[in-house]
Amino acid sequence: MTGDGSLPRIARRRRQLLPGRLLWAFGLLGIAFVATVAWAIIHERQAEWRTWQARFEALTHTRLEEPGIRQIWLPQLGRVDRCTTCHLGISDASLASAPQPFRAHSGSWLVEHRVERFGCTVCHGGQGAATTYRDAGHHRIPHWDDPIRSPELMESRCGQCHVGRIPPRAPWLAEGRARIAASNCMGCHELPGFSPDEVRAPRLDGLGYKMNPVWLKAWLHAPSDMLPGSRMPDFRLTDEETRALTAFLRTLSADPPVDGHWDWDQADPEAGAAVFRRSRCVTCHAIDGRGGTVGPELTREGEKASREWIASYLADPHRYQPKTLMPQFRFTHDEVRDIAAHLSEDLWEEEQAPAAIRPAPPEGPEVKKGRQVFIKRGCDGCHALDTMKDVARIGPSLAGVGDRHLDLRALAPLHRVEAREVYAFTKVSDPVSVLATARMPTFGFTPMQAGEITVAVMALRARPMPTEYLAATASRPAYVPQGEFGALVQRYRCLSCHSVNGTGGTLSTVAFDRIGSQLQRDYIERFLLDPVAVRVGLAERMPKLGIDKEEATTLAGYLSAVFVDDALESPVPVEPDAAARGTRLYADLGCRGCHMTTDRGGGYLGPGLAGSGARLKPGWVVAFLRDPERWKPGTLQPDYGLTQQQARDLTAYVMSLPALRKGRTP
Amino acid sequence: LISRTRHVAQESRQPRPGPAAPTALSAWRPLLHVHSLVPLVALVVVGTLACGARRREAPRDPLDTAFTYPGLTAQASDGRRLFIARCAPCHGPGGRGDGPNAYNLDPPPPDFSRSLSKLPPATVETIIRKGTAAEGRSPLCPPRGKALTERQVRHLESFLAALRDGWELDDKRAGGS
Numbered sequence: 001m002t003g004d005g006s007l008p009r010i011a012r013r014r015r016q017l018l019p020g021r022l023l024w025a026f027g028l029l030g031i032a033f034v035a036t037v038a039w040a041i042i043h044e045r046q047a048e049w050r051t052w053q054a055r056f057e058a059l060t061h062t063r064l065e066e067p068g069i070r071q072i073w074l075p076q077l078g079r080v081d082r083c084t085t086c087h088l089g090i091s092d093a094s095l096a097s098a099p100q101p102f103r104a105h106s107g108s109w110l111v112e113h114r115v116e117r118f119g120c121t122v123c124h125g126g127q128g129a130a131t132t133y134r135d136a137g138h139h140r141i142p143h144w145d146d147p148i149r150s151p152e153l154m155e156s157r158c159g160q161c162h163v164g165r166i167p168p169r170a171p172w173l174a175e176g177r178a179r180i181a182a183s184n185c186m187g188c189h190e191l192p193g194f195s196p197d198e199v200r201a202p203r204l205d206g207l208g209y210k211m212n213p214v215w216l217k218a219w220l221h222a223p224s225d226m227l228p229g230s231r232m233p234d235f236r237l238t239d240e241e242t243r244a245l246t247a248f249l250r251t252l253s254a255d256p257p258v259d260g261h262w263d264w265d266q267a268d269p270e271a272g273a274a275v276f277r278r279s280r281c282v283t284c285h286a287i288d289g290r291g292g293t294v295g296p297e298l299t300r301e302g303e304k305a306s307r308e309w310i311a312s313y314l315a316d317p318h319r320y321q322p323k324t325l326m327p328q329f330r331f332t333h334d335e336v337r338d339i340a341a342h343l344s345e346d347l348w349e350e351e352q353a354p355a356a357i358r359p360a361p362p363e364g365p366e367v368k369k370g371r372q373v374f375i376k377r378g379c380d381g382c383h384a385l386d387t388m389k390d391v392a393r394i395g396p397s398l399a400g401v402g403d404r405h406l407d408l409r410a411l412a413p414l415h416r417v418e419a420r421e422v423y424a425f426t427k428v429s430d431p432v433s434v435l436a437t438a439r440m441p442t443f444g445f446t447p448m449q450a451g452e453i454t455v456a457v458m459a460l461r462a463r464p465m466p467t468e469y470l471a472a473t474a475s476r477p478a479y480v481p482q483g484e485f486g487a488l489v490q491r492y493r494c495l496s497c498h499s500v501n502g503t504g505g506t507l508s509t510v511a512f513d514r515i516g517s518q519l520q521r522d523y524i525e526r527f528l529l530d531p532v533a534v535r536v537g538l539a540e541r542m543p544k545l546g547i548d549k550e551e552a553t554t555l556a557g558y559l560s561a562v563f564v565d566d567a568l569e570s571p572v573p574v575e576p577d578a579a580a581r582g583t584r585l586y587a588d589l590g591c592r593g594c595h596m597t598t599d600r601g602g603g604y605l606g607p608g609l610a611g612s613g614a615r616l617k618p619g620w621v622v623a624f625l626r627d628p629e630r631w632k633p634g635t636l637q638p639d640y641g642l643t644q645q646q647a648r649d650l651t652a653y654v655m656s657l658p659a660l661r662k663g664r665t666p
Numbered sequence: 667l668i669s670r671t672r673h674v675a676q677e678s679r680q681p682r683p684g685p686a687a688p689t690a691l692s693a694w695r696p697l698l699h700v701h702s703l704v705p706l707v708a709l710v711v712v713g714t715l716a717c718g719a720r721r722r723e724a725p726r727d728p729l730d731t732a733f734t735y736p737g738l739t740a741q742a743s744d745g746r747r748l749f750i751a752r753c754a755p756c757h758g759p760g761g762r763g764d765g766p767n768a769y770n771l772d773p774p775p776p777d778f779s780r781s782l783s784k785l786p787p788a789t790v791e792t793i794i795r796k797g798t799a800a801e802g803r804s805p806l807c808p809p810r811g812k813a814l815t816e817r818q819v820r821h822l823e824s825f826l827a828a829l830r831d832g833w834e835l836d837d838k839r840a841g842g843s
Contacts, residue, residue: 107815107816107817108815150729150730150733152732152733152740153729171747172733421729422727422728422729425728425729425732426728429728447728447731448732448735450732451729454729454732588799588805589808590797590799590804590805590806590807593770593771593805593806593808594767603756603767603770603771604767604770605755629812629813634751636752636755638797638808638809638810639809639812640808640809641812
């Protein structure tokens, strides 16, 4: 465009304007720019994912129909997952043993969680948008919130949607949730999914009448020194705090014991011990470490409480503890006195409690200070006091702790942690190891227990899951039966051990859900009147509640009329040779390893089968034998893969077994 | 082919220097002579070293070992939980053949620390899946193949392998859980 010779002229002028070195620098920068662009293009051509796609084609001897970055976009979940760019065989069962990253997903997880609907990172964590191995977060990256973690910790992500107490196929999460409930964590912390009403701890309103002050002081100082299986954690109280708290608790004077005219001279501890054994109190209460954990350990009950209070409590437990899991036994007046005498006389180690205890007057500086300690350490979170209402919970809310911002440096000044789950684990394991002034008590969890709790806590995400992703097992309202049946269930606290539709207790292996289709009505009635366990090996047997004839008829009638499953009610045709064929099958399968059919021989893991004809309903037996896991997940009953015919034959044999002579348990 | 690919896969975990990297370096080298860039370069070098040093001292993650029993892999630890739930009633928690139901059984369950070394792994797997009857023994050990997933069977096998090699639970370290 310009005239001849104009270019050299401009160049000459530039040379004059710019010093030589700067011109050099510009030239080199230009070269660097070109080189960078070239490097970027070459780098992109040789991107890691292209290599993997080429290797996948070589491995499967096919060509990808659409090579390139693959992406699953889930706007509802806020996820963009490109993992399938390299994990090309993830839903191809024929690649189950291919090398990674091409291997098919293990198990049947993707059947229930389709990749197109769930993506990858919502369960696995990691950085979905990344296209290199490193950036995807396959390994822990310090200070990064959501890396791919071990399969155990991954269960915390199951808990985002599976909000029910027992999530399927997530054992650590289930254990963690159970442990949180059992440890009363929701007494101090707001924990979505756990209601403060679930807290199980005695109310203390009448403590001044109940507890031996000597015991109380030692107990507050270190509960597990007094009873190793104690559910109460160690608050690490100083001697001064212990004294003050003891002084305050001794003044609590509601619920005085009833004067039952007990005639203690007539008391017979040995007779009481016999009633104690016969009623199977150890199903819930441990003595010397042996027995159940539903109720408090009684090893040193005689040291802890006055016999007067024990007797009053046994006569009417629900008056003193309306929320207790303990049933109201139908003990006679004398039986109550004898049991109280037994607990008081026989179960103590260092010093027996006085026969009657009276509260201290509510005054003095110690009492005032003790009241402050009670509030400061959040005792009322678990132990409700009528005189102290609406005290704020002392623990921080744990809602959203799984992904909301946490300032870990402030939370854990003593212990450098980089990841929130490590913080949670360390804090749960030993609160003072991260913060010297921690108010949280020490529970003494093992690393495994702390890990379970960490899994459950990390499932509490601030980012809510869309409702259509939430699993149907969301917390169900507890079953509250009504009417005459409801009153009996309330009195005998059936749901402390038995479950209905996933709520209630877990101690009993017998859920009420379909009990009317499993057991015959007359058997239920007989059992309620005289509970003789069909499982000899079972430690947690049904207590002998003293249910009377009329009550048993009501309960059995309701259970067998209402809790019915139509799938089990189809009649089972009886064939003439069935029992004979069943006998052979019984021997061939080795059923005797776990079941007894006579009063000797056979194992006692499963229920004894003698007299099954008067106990079980055949439709249930057939269905259970064919698919035990369906009816009782985790049962020890093996799935032999029986045909319908085999199951019927076996049922015919089992139903033909005669009952044992009276007085002999199978 | 599979083994070769696996080898390649391991190789690729290390950060691969891009093939274009030498080109980039040679393009930058003349610039290093420019005095004004020296402080910048020094900053980058010191920064890189500092980051490297920081990463090295990252604390060990206590959660890596929380879910495993001392001396067991994660798989075998899961296997132990399955073993406790499904097998221990007869075989005993340590596989000694001393579970609560053991004395009802004839023949009694064996002591795994001795008997397992005589069994090939394939037989062990068959017994887990199909029961002892499938191996022509007494039918007292029932099949668990339908109740357990593939993964659970593998985990149970790896726990049994640990028992075979003499693993025992140290109660003090595991807290007895």
